[in-house]
Amino acid sequence: MIALAALALFASPLSASTPQDQTPSVARFALATEPQSFDPLHSDQTGNQVVQRQIFEGLVEYAPGGADAPVQGLLAESWTCSADGRRWQFLLRENAQFFDPFEPPLWPGARRRVQAQDVVQSWLRMADVRQAPRGYWAFEGLIEGLDGWRDASTGSDAAAQWERVSREGVAGLRAIDERTLEVRLTRADPWFLQRLASAYFVVYPAEAVARSGKEFLNQPVGSGPYFLGEWTPGFGAVMQTVPDWRGQALPQGPAASIQQLRFRYVAEASTRTLLFEQGEIDRLPPLQDAFARLLPDGRLAESLQERGVRMLEVDTPDLSMLCFNMLDPDVGDLPGDPQGNLRRRKLRQAIAHAFPYERWHRVIRNQAWGLPATGFLPPALVDAAAVPPCEYRRHDLAAARKLLAQAGWADGRGAPRLRIELGGTDPVNEAIGTMFREAMAQIGLEVQVVRNTWPELSAKMQNGEAQVFSRAWTLDWADPVNLLETFHGANLAPGINRCNYISPAFDRDLDALRAQPQELRAPLLARAVARLNEDLPAIPIDHRKGYLLVQPWLKDVQINPFDPFPCKYYRVEAH
Amino acid sequence: MTAPRALAELSRRVLRLAMQALGVVLLLFLILESGVAGDPAERALGDRPSVRRLGELRVELGYLRSFQAEALRLRLRGAPARLSLKPHPDGLQLLALDGSLLATLPVKGISVTDFAANLRTLALPQSMQIDAELRGEGTGILPASGLRDALQSSQLAIDSRLPAVLPWAEARPGWQRFFVQCGELLRFDFGRSLDGQLVGRQLRERGLRSLSLALPALILSSLLALAAAIFSARRAGLPSDRRLLRLGASVIAVSGVSWVLLLRGVFAAQLEWFPVVAWDPPSLGSLMLPILIWAFLAAWPDHQIYRHILLSESQATHVLAARARGLAPRELWLRHVLRSASAGLLAHFVLALPFLVLGSLILEQIFVVPGLGAYLVDAARNADAAVLRAATFLLALIYLVAQETGDFLSSRLDPRFREAGGPR
Numbered sequence: 001m002i003a004l005a006a007l008a009l010f011a012s013p014l015s016a017s018t019p020q021d022q023t024p025s026v027a028r029f030a031l032a033t034e035p036q037s038f039d040p041l042h043s044d045q046t047g048n049q050v051v052q053r054q055i056f057e058g059l060v061e062y063a064p065g066g067a068d069a070p071v072q073g074l075l076a077e078s079w080t081c082s083a084d085g086r087r088w089q090f091l092l093r094e095n096a097q098f099f100d101p102f103e104p105p106l107w108p109g110a111r112r113r114v115q116a117q118d119v120v121q122s123w124l125r126m127a128d129v130r131q132a133p134r135g136y137w138a139f140e141g142l143i144e145g146l147d148g149w150r151d152a153s154t155g156s157d158a159a160a161q162w163e164r165v166s167r168e169g170v171a172g173l174r175a176i177d178e179r180t181l182e183v184r185l186t187r188a189d190p191w192f193l194q195r196l197a198s199a200y201f202v203v204y205p206a207e208a209v210a211r212s213g214k215e216f217l218n219q220p221v222g223s224g225p226y227f228l229g230e231w232t233p234g235f236g237a238v239m240q241t242v243p244d245w246r247g248q249a250l251p252q253g254p255a256a257s258i259q260q261l262r263f264r265y266v267a268e269a270s271t272r273t274l275l276f277e278q279g280e281i282d283r284l285p286p287l288q289d290a291f292a293r294l295l296p297d298g299r300l301a302e303s304l305q306e307r308g309v310r311m312l313e314v315d316t317p318d319l320s321m322l323c324f325n326m327l328d329p330d331v332g333d334l335p336g337d338p339q340g341n342l343r344r345r346k347l348r349q350a351i352a353h354a355f356p357y358e359r360w361h362r363v364i365r366n367q368a369w370g371l372p373a374t375g376f377l378p379p380a381l382v383d384a385a386a387v388p389p390c391e392y393r394r395h396d397l398a399a400a401r402k403l404l405a406q407a408g409w410a411d412g413r414g415a416p417r418l419r420i421e422l423g424g425t426d427p428v429n430e431a432i433g434t435m436f437r438e439a440m441a442q443i444g445l446e447v448q449v450v451r452n453t454w455p456e457l458s459a460k461m462q463n464g465e466a467q468v469f470s471r472a473w474t475l476d477w478a479d480p481v482n483l484l485e486t487f488h489g490a491n492l493a494p495g496i497n498r499c500n501y502i503s504p505a506f507d508r509d510l511d512a513l514r515a516q517p518q519e520l521r522a523p524l525l526a527r528a529v530a531r532l533n534e535d536l537p538a539i540p541i542d543h544r545k546g547y548l549l550v551q552p553w554l555k556d557v558q559i560n561p562f563d564p565f566p567c568k569y570y571r572v573e574a575h
Numbered sequence: 576m577t578a579p580r581a582l583a584e585l586s587r588r589v590l591r592l593a594m595q596a597l598g599v600v601l602l603l604f605l606i607l608e609s610g611v612a613g614d615p616a617e618r619a620l621g622d623r624p625s626v627r628r629l630g631e632l633r634v635e636l637g638y639l640r641s642f643q644a645e646a647l648r649l650r651l652r653g654a655p656a657r658l659s660l661k662p663h664p665d666g667l668q669l670l671a672l673d674g675s676l677l678a679t680l681p682v683k684g685i686s687v688t689d690f691a692a693n694l695r696t697l698a699l700p701q702s703m704q705i706d707a708e709l710r711g712e713g714t715g716i717l718p719a720s721g722l723r724d725a726l727q728s729s730q731l732a733i734d735s736r737l738p739a740v741l742p743w744a745e746a747r748p749g750w751q752r753f754f755v756q757c758g759e760l761l762r763f764d765f766g767r768s769l770d771g772q773l774v775g776r777q778l779r780e781r782g783l784r785s786l787s788l789a790l791p792a793l794i795l796s797s798l799l800a801l802a803a804a805i806f807s808a809r810r811a812g813l814p815s816d817r818r819l820l821r822l823g824a825s826v827i828a829v830s831g832v833s834w835v836l837l838l839r840g841v842f843a844a845q846l847e848w849f850p851v852v853a854w855d856p857p858s859l860g861s862l863m864l865p866i867l868i869w870a871f872l873a874a875w876p877d878h879q880i881y882r883h884i885l886l887s888e889s890q891a892t893h894v895l896a897a898r899a900r901g902l903a904p905r906e907l908w909l910r911h912v913l914r915s916a917s918a919g920l921l922a923h924f925v926l927a928l929p930f931l932v933l934g935s936l937i938l939e940q941i942f943v944v945p946g947l948g949a950y951l952v953d954a955a956r957n958a959d960a961a962v963l964r965a966a967t968f969l970l971a972l973i974y975l976v977a978q979e980t981g982d983f984l985s986s987r988l989d990p991r992f993r994e995a996g997g998p999r
Contacts, residue, residue: 034953036771037770039771132632151644154642154643217772232945233777234781234949235854264852265943266943267940268943270941271851271941271943274843274844275852278844278847327657327672334672335656335657462617463729463730492734502734
């Protein structure tokens with residue numbers, strides 16, 4: 001056994017590299033979520049996305065410059081869009097190449113030019129049910145013929161079908177020539193380019209997938225600025241710059257100037273903090289374990305200021321909500337009962353007025369990690385200003401009591417007993433239960449606090465058995481529709497509409513919104529949100545806010561919530 | 576022992592091991608299939624599952640033999656309303672919005688076509704008439720029990736505004752899954768975890784990493800505990816023994832996490848004698864702090880157990896007789912007490928070995944050692960059946976082997992030990 005243990009010490013893929021760590025071209029990061037796979041089919045997890053984005057590229061990317069940055073070409077040099085917004089043509093860069101770091105390499109010189117057919121095959125693979133992809137929802141119903149191939153991939157002749165579609169494409173996804181890709185959408189989508197900038201639409205060579213099979217998750221081949229050097233599942237990955245990568249001109253020099261990226265998975269928050277304090281990692285989102293010490297009163301501690309550490313604030317594009325199950329006979333909206341529905345809507349509105357927003361901010365968000373909501377849309381979205389605020393999202397006990405009386409339950413007499421379902425027994429969940437129960441008691445409503453494990457709550461939400469519960473939704477791209485989808489009737493539980501909100505008028509508005517050009521969306525968006533404000537299938541509570549501490553030697557760090565680690569734009573100075 | 580007897584003994588032990596291993600496989604199957612770990616497909620898909628995605632994953636995991644995403648398209652006619660379909664042992668239950676049962680639709684022995692016809696002709700209020708349209712080629716000849724199998728723990732909403740698509744699935748029989756799993760485990764083919772990695776490779780690599788932390792720690796803690804136990808036992812009842820016992824009790828009384836954080840804070844954060852991360856790069860030097868902490872924490876409980884074993888042996892008749900003969904204390908302890916106690920001490924040590932593979936979750940987590948501890952906790956949290964099955968099987972196997980080895984060595988060291996594992 002001693003021999004085995006010794007073997008484990010010496011056989012580890014990580015090599016001793018302490019002297020290298022001191023060189024200016026190494027950047028070191030600690031991830032709180034574990035990277036598990038380099039296969040883009042598994043890009044639904046944050047840990048996977050972060051490491052995959054260094055190796056794979058899509059047609060476009062978010063330009064450096066923060067959350068409001070526009071989309072710019074990446075593999076695509078240019079693109080055109082038809083007047084109806086449905087037909088897109090992308091011209092690929094001539095100098096974009098895949099690099100294969102594994103032996104023996106797939107191509108002479110280990111490189112091959114990226115072609116339009118690679119895009120077709122990569123996206124078709126995401127639709128192939130046999131591969132168990134986890135990101136197809138981003139494509140679903142968007143590209144002509146792709147859903148058809150997805151259905152065909154479940155059939156008995158899927159292998160033959162794959163041969164055909166991977167060669168010819170489908171109706172809405174074809175390679176016109178080596179460099180030109182045509183995409184035909186089922187509907188115009190003003191956020192199509194933002195969708196393309198997400199991690200689900202990356203491109204890789206089919207030969208690499210064929211060579212590695214299921215091991216492609218450990219042997220990625222992409223066209224990005226970095227390749228996978230060392231990889232220890234459960235611990236981390238080391239990436240090296242691709243020799244003579246095509247590069248991009250940046251104001252401060254060539255892109256991907258950092259020669260080595262070291263990502264470590266560090267599950268324990270206090271260890272990440274310690275590593276940052278000792279200068280072992282280059283950036284840190286401080287969490288509860290050290291927030292008060294590192295950021296007293298929300299400002300950077302003096303000791304950190306003296307070291308030159310910088311603090312960046314990150315507005316997470318999300319919404320934390322208190323959700324109602326609209327199929328619930330006590331708080332929901334039932335067909336054929338207009339009088340009852342009116343009373344229950346007033347009950348929801350009363351609950352919104354009685355909700356302890358200030359206490360939530362203090363206890364759950366530590367007075368720092370949340371931006372109190374005024375309505376359903378995160379303020380970081382450009383459309384947020386165009387929608388009406390939710391007037392019931394305001395602590396006003398008098399108004400709550402008045403609404404309750406109008407509903408026929410003055411001072412809570414005869415009102416149904418509410419049931420809040422918690423998704424854990426940790427202190428945060430306990431605090432949510434306690435604060436809700438105590439707040440509702442102030443207007444005479446009785447609350448039963450039900451403790452569940454997260455899987456239990458998840459099952460209850462899926463089966464429509466949870467009455468009241470809290471939930472957060474993080475947007476995948478800066479399109480408000482991405483958030484409002486959680487209230488669309490087509491997504492009823494077990495889909496993402498966990499409130500089971502059914503409003504044909506809201507659905508019509510949302511369906512129309514998807515295809516509207518940006519400049520014509522405001523009235524429809526305002527109307528859809530106004531319906532939510534009045535019906536209140538959920539109460540908007542707040543939008544989470546994060547902080548990022550950056551070491552003085554890590555330069556050009558900009559925050560983009562949709563691409564949290566654009567490492568090729570970073571620089572490291574000697575330290 | 577003669578050669579034939581030794582061979583027979585060995586065969587008997589191997590046979591016993593094989594039978595126990597089979598028993599473990601059966602027990603594992605019963606536990607994991609009973610639903611105690613939850614539905615791995617539902618747990619894996621998290622917050623955005625649909626019946627369709629659940630079905631697809633269940634095919635991957637071997638619960639379904641085949642799955643069709645579309646078999647029947649259902650829609651309510653008339654005024655806005657909503658119903659739902661829920662699986663039930665007798666078929667599929669049709670429920671109203673308030674959860675009241677409207678009908679139980681049989682699925683046994685009928686085809687999807689007949690099921691659709693039954694739905695269309697159900698005695699329901701006018702506003703709740705259901706349109707049921709077959710989808711896909713050959714749907715009509717499919718057995719309707721597959722509609723129930725497809726829904727399993729989910730339910731399907733039928734709405735007048737939004738047509739719903741009811742999928743179909745063919746479940747794999749339990750006995751077939753058992754034999755498939757049994758064959759895989761006995762071939763050490765553990766498949767892939769939910770994150771797609773090969774379970775066998777992960778268990779091997781992570782197990783070795785856990786061992787590289789745990790084995791030196793166990794040896795060190797055992798030596799420390801033995802030294803302290805000899806010291807205590809020789810001074811049993813004296814103030815120095817009582818002080819040592821009280822010190823041990825105090826260390827044990829404080830939670831292990833607190834000790835780990837405190838000692839890391841002092842030696843890695845304040846004094847910077849050791850690195851914060853023990854596996855970057857891995858070496859005995861970088862692992863030294865967690866090894867020392869482990870040895871410090873594990874030595875005290877072992878000290879009490881070893882002291883008890885030594886004290887018992889020091890009161891044995893042959894030891895008392897030797898003492899009465901005037902044997903010097905040093906000789907007495909070396910030649911009689913320690914020798915007699917060695918079988919018990921060894922059994923304790925050997926039986927601790929299998930648990931080393933698990934490592935220490937806390938130490939691995941805090942010192943960022945990518946071992947088995949966190950891997951198995953995550954597998955339990957995510958109901959990753961492949962990992963849980965493989966790990967439990969391997970640990971049981973290692974434990975059984977360790978037990979047999981301990982039993983064998985003890986009987987060689989001390990004739991009082993027989994196969995039953997205790998002195999007679």
